[in-house]
Amino acid sequence: MDNFNFYSPTEFVFGKGRENECGAYVKKFGGSKVLIHFGGGSVVRSGLLDRVKTSLQAEGILFEELGGVKPNPRDTLVYEGIRLCKDKGIDFILAVGGGSVIDSAKAIAVGVPYDGDFWDFYSGKAQIRAALPVATVLTIAAAGSEGSGDSVITKEDGMWKRGAGSEHMRPKFSVMNPELTCTLPAYQTACGATDIMAHVFERYFTNTTEVEITDRLCEAVLMTMVKETPRVIEDPNNYQARANIMWAGTVAHTNLVGVGRAQDWNSHGIEHELSGLYDCAHGAGLAVIMPAWMEYVMPHNPMRFAQMANRVFGVAMNYENPTDTAKKGITAFREFLRKIGMPINFAELGAKEEDIPTLVEKFGLGETGKTGGFVQLTSESVRAILENAVKASL
Amino acid sequence: MDNFNFYSPTEFVFGKGRENECGAYVKKFGGSKVLIHFGGGSVVRSGLLDRVKTSLQAEGILFEELGGVKPNPRDTLVYEGIRLCKDKGIDFILAVGGGSVIDSAKAIAVGVPYDGDFWDFYSGKAQIRAALPVATVLTIAAAGSEGSGDSVITKEDGMWKRGAGSEHMRPKFSVMNPELTCTLPAYQTACGATDIMAHVFERYFTNTTEVEITDRLCEAVLMTMVKETPRVIEDPNNYQARANIMWAGTVAHTNLVGVGRAQDWNSHGIEHELSGLYDCAHGAGLAVIMPAWMEYVMPHNPMRFAQMANRVFGVAMNYENPTDTAKKGITAFREFLRKIGMPINFAELGAKEEDIPTLVEKFGLGETGKTGGFVQLTSESVRAILENAVKASL
Numbered sequence: 001m002d003n004f005n006f007y008s009p010t011e012f013v014f015g016k017g018r019e020n021e022c023g024a025y026v027k028k029f030g031g032s033k034v035l036i037h038f039g040g041g042s043v044v045r046s047g048l049l050d051r052v053k054t055s056l057q058a059e060g061i062l063f064e065e066l067g068g069v070k071p072n073p074r075d076t077l078v079y080e081g082i083r084l085c086k087d088k089g090i091d092f093i094l095a096v097g098g099g100s101v102i103d104s105a106k107a108i109a110v111g112v113p114y115d116g117d118f119w120d121f122y123s124g125k126a127q128i129r130a131a132l133p134v135a136t137v138l139t140i141a142a143a144g145s146e147g148s149g150d151s152v153i154t155k156e157d158g159m160w161k162r163g164a165g166s167e168h169m170r171p172k173f174s175v176m177n178p179e180l181t182c183t184l185p186a187y188q189t190a191c192g193a194t195d196i197m198a199h200v201f202e203r204y205f206t207n208t209t210e211v212e213i214t215d216r217l218c219e220a221v222l223m224t225m226v227k228e229t230p231r232v233i234e235d236p237n238n239y240q241a242r243a244n245i246m247w248a249g250t251v252a253h254t255n256l257v258g259v260g261r262a263q264d265w266n267s268h269g270i271e272h273e274l275s276g277l278y279d280c281a282h283g284a285g286l287a288v289i290m291p292a293w294m295e296y297v298m299p300h301n302p303m304r305f306a307q308m309a310n311r312v313f314g315v316a317m318n319y320e321n322p323t324d325t326a327k328k329g330i331t332a333f334r335e336f337l338r339k340i341g342m343p344i345n346f347a348e349l350g351a352k353e354e355d356i357p358t359l360v361e362k363f364g365l366g367e368t369g370k371t372g373g374f375v376q377l378t379s380e381s382v383r384a385i386l387e388n389a390v391k392a393s394l
Numbered sequence: 395m396d397n398f399n400f401y402s403p404t405e406f407v408f409g410k411g412r413e414n415e416c417g418a419y420v421k422k423f424g425g426s427k428v429l430i431h432f433g434g435g436s437v438v439r440s441g442l443l444d445r446v447k448t449s450l451q452a453e454g455i456l457f458e459e460l461g462g463v464k465p466n467p468r469d470t471l472v473y474e475g476i477r478l479c480k481d482k483g484i485d486f487i488l489a490v491g492g493g494s495v496i497d498s499a500k501a502i503a504v505g506v507p508y509d510g511d512f513w514d515f516y517s518g519k520a521q522i523r524a525a526l527p528v529a530t531v532l533t534i535a536a537a538g539s540e541g542s543g544d545s546v547i548t549k550e551d552g553m554w555k556r557g558a559g560s561e562h563m564r565p566k567f568s569v570m571n572p573e574l575t576c577t578l579p580a581y582q583t584a585c586g587a588t589d590i591m592a593h594v595f596e597r598y599f600t601n602t603t604e605v606e607i608t609d610r611l612c613e614a615v616l617m618t619m620v621k622e623t624p625r626v627i628e629d630p631n632n633y634q635a636r637a638n639i640m641w642a643g644t645v646a647h648t649n650l651v652g653v654g655r656a657q658d659w660n661s662h663g664i665e666h667e668l669s670g671l672y673d674c675a676h677g678a679g680l681a682v683i684m685p686a687w688m689e690y691v692m693p694h695n696p697m698r699f700a701q702m703a704n705r706v707f708g709v710a711m712n713y714e715n716p717t718d719t720a721k722k723g724i725t726a727f728r729e730f731l732r733k734i735g736m737p738i739n740f741a742e743l744g745a746k747e748e749d750i751p752t753l754v755e756k757f758g759l760g761e762t763g764k765t766g767g768f769v770q771l772t773s774e775s776v777r778a779i780l781e782n783a784v785k786a787s788l
Binding site for chain 2: 001002003004005006007008009010011012013014015016018209210211212213214216217219220221223224227228240241243244247248251256259260
């Protein structure tokens with residue numbers, strides 16, 4: 001186990017009807033003039049936005065509104081949000097929505113106290129040193145952004161998708177009412193579930209040894225997702241399954257399941273190029289990329305994949321041939337994805353084989369560049385992974 | 395799953411040599427004049443206290459010292475600490491030690507800004523509304539106090555052992571260097587491991603259904619303990635096993651593994667009377683009480699015990715007779731305790747059967763009183779549990 005810091009100071013306010021307590025929590029964490037940031041009309045139509053506003057008004061908290069966040073949230077709206085906050089003297093940002101809305105809110109939050117271009121934080125040019133406080137009312141179990149210090153934004157000019165991270169970006173509180181996720185279409189529910197599992201897998205496949213506690217915690221989240229996801233696909237109103245998934249999504253991404261070990265994140269990196277190019281759902285892109293990546297890197301440590309296969313998917317251990325167990329684990333993962341309605345190859349995602357050179361180039365390794373992680377990747381490896389994703393079948 | 399709040403704002407600073415960063419973290423969290431609170435001479439002899447002081451001095455932080463905390467920490471020293479803090483204008487308390495030292499530090503922290511007797515918080519007379527900031531340098535993996543808002547203090551007059559809890563008591567940061575635990579005697583190591591497992595079991599046995607995520611997280615911690623504890627008993631210098639146990643101990647008690655469900659805590663309650671009366675180690679008391687409690691309550695829900703037996707201890711599921719699986723799980727737990735050197739009955743603990751009426755009376759249910767939890771207990775049930783603990787054998 002490596003040295004680490006673990007710091008997750010977000011207060012999670014979980015359960016039925018908790019959005020009605022928003023105002024009290026904004027007050028607890030010092031907000032007096034709030035920007036309510038949201039996406040499309042669903043939070044308006046569902047009445048959620050009204051309940052949030054009522055709760056803020058009950059505490060005498062002033063607010064402005066900025067909607068319009070799209071999936072793969074854009075830099076353009078972030079600039080608009082920063083201007084609005086500066087003009088109106090906003091001191092607290094409340095994101096009402098899913099990962100895209102929260103990521104956009106975090107970008108606005110770091111942009112307000114910064115004199116330069118907020119994109120500097122995402123392009124790696126500058127380090128985040130301050131932010132307005134952010135809080136969330138979560139409506140989709142997926143990104144884990146409600147409990148993380150990370151944010152991913154897409155630059156509209158060129159569709160560059162890049163991430164930033166900082167302690168300052170961690171939400172002060174996150175309201176999580178599983179009821180709010182019951183109206184999600186099955187496809188989005190499944191995309192979210194895939195993203196949650198990917199957040200765990202990115203941490204699970206590591207070269208750090210002797211990390212039993214985090215291995216077991218990873219497996220706990222994965223087993224929960226394997227059990228509960230098909231239940232909500234079958235019955236969208238299953239509150240209990242929704243609740244288990246929603247909390248699993250947070251546990252998957254506060255970094256509790258990843259401390260003390262090297263992590264990978266190459267699947268996320270490659271997928272960002274896919275959703276950047278095709279504007280597809282992040283989870284759907286991960287469903288295609290993650291198993292393709294697994295196939296490519298598995299020979300590096302078949303026993304780790306056999307452990308996953310056995311402990312998470314219940315594949316019987318083949319002691320004479322652990323690689324066989326490992327392969328069956330990857331197949332079990334793809335079968336699970338198919339069962340919940342996810343694409344498993346380029347064609348099903350709507351991606352094109354002829355774009356592979358573009359995707360490899362955008363990932364930006366150059367001819368000799370290598371990424372870190374479980375297995376270091378060259379441009380050639382990324383190409384091979386994408387080719388796995390083209391030909392994947394069941 | 396029930397509604398819940400989860401809030402664990404402690405920054406965990408984990409790994410080799412991290413105690414040398416104490417000063418920087420005290421500064422980060424606003425301390426300028428620190429009370430260093432500790433127990434016996436071991437932290438002096440090991441050089442730990444010197445390293446902590448050097449780190450504080452490097453940041454220009456002033457400090458006072460108060461040692462002498464005993465296991466089952468006493469109210470008398472707490473009063474002394476409160477006086478010292480008030481006299482010297484202390485604004486931050488740094489506990490260097492195990493659970494007893496940390497609990498004592500928390501009691502001092504809530505006592506300083508309170509006009510009345512700090513014991514009011516422990517007797518249930520008053521609610522905690524403020525505290526000096528507390529931080530810890532942990533030397534024993536056991537109590538989980540480094541990541542909890544709880545504290546247990548023993549009133550010397552009558553040896554009453556009582557607990558208090560509050561958000562205000564949560565440490566700002568906790569330095570956790572597993573190396574510091576390598577010098578612990580095997581008995582204390584095993585007591586700590588038992589306490590960690592008990593913290594999980596108290597949350598695991600619940601009547602709340604549909605809590606898959608927390609069940610799996612509980613089992614993750616328990617399986618880690620089952621694997622790693624015998625390794626450190628055999629080789630005290632096994633850093634990796636020490637590290638896994640130390641982090642498992644924190645995860646076991648931030649309440650992450652207990653949210654969204656009713657919890658029990660009757661075994662802890664009964665054990666407090668044992669260690670209050672005999673001044674025995676809390677973990678040793680739990681090793682005797684916890685399985686005795688399990689035997690008593692198991693018929694209430696044999697399937698929950700079968701799940702534990704199968705998932706945690708690898709007992710094969712007897713589908714024709716789940717109660718048999720459940721019983722084997724309790725036996726497996728006792729065998730595990732025996733293997734790591736824990737007592738499993740009254741005689742091995744040094745407790746006396748003839749004290750049972752005193753213990754029942756001190757637990758204080760009266761003739762009709764009931765505690766909450768998995769199974770409500772009457773005085774008669776407590777007597778039966780203690781009798782199980784007398785006659786336990788393997």
